[in-house]
Amino acid sequence: MIRDGHYTAPLAPGFSATMRHDSITEYHYPDGTFWTTDRAVTSSSTTEAPASPRD
Numbered sequence: 752m753i754r755d756g757h758y759t760a761p762l763a764p765g766f767s768a769t770m771r772h773d774s775i776t777e778y779h780y781p782d783g784t785f786w787t788t789d790r791a792v793t794s795s796s797t798t799e800a801p802a803s804p805r806d
Contacts, residue, residue, distance in 0.1 A: 752759050777784050 752761060778786075780786055
């Protein structure tokens, strides 16, 4: 439902949302593929040597 240009969830009983199995698998914390990939990218970017300053 849209009210004043914003989405509002229905107030009547019976409304529900269901997570897809593949979404649960991907975003399950901390072992989902999203989090393991994020950790890998974060750890590789923090282990790089800092650039040397210019003279």
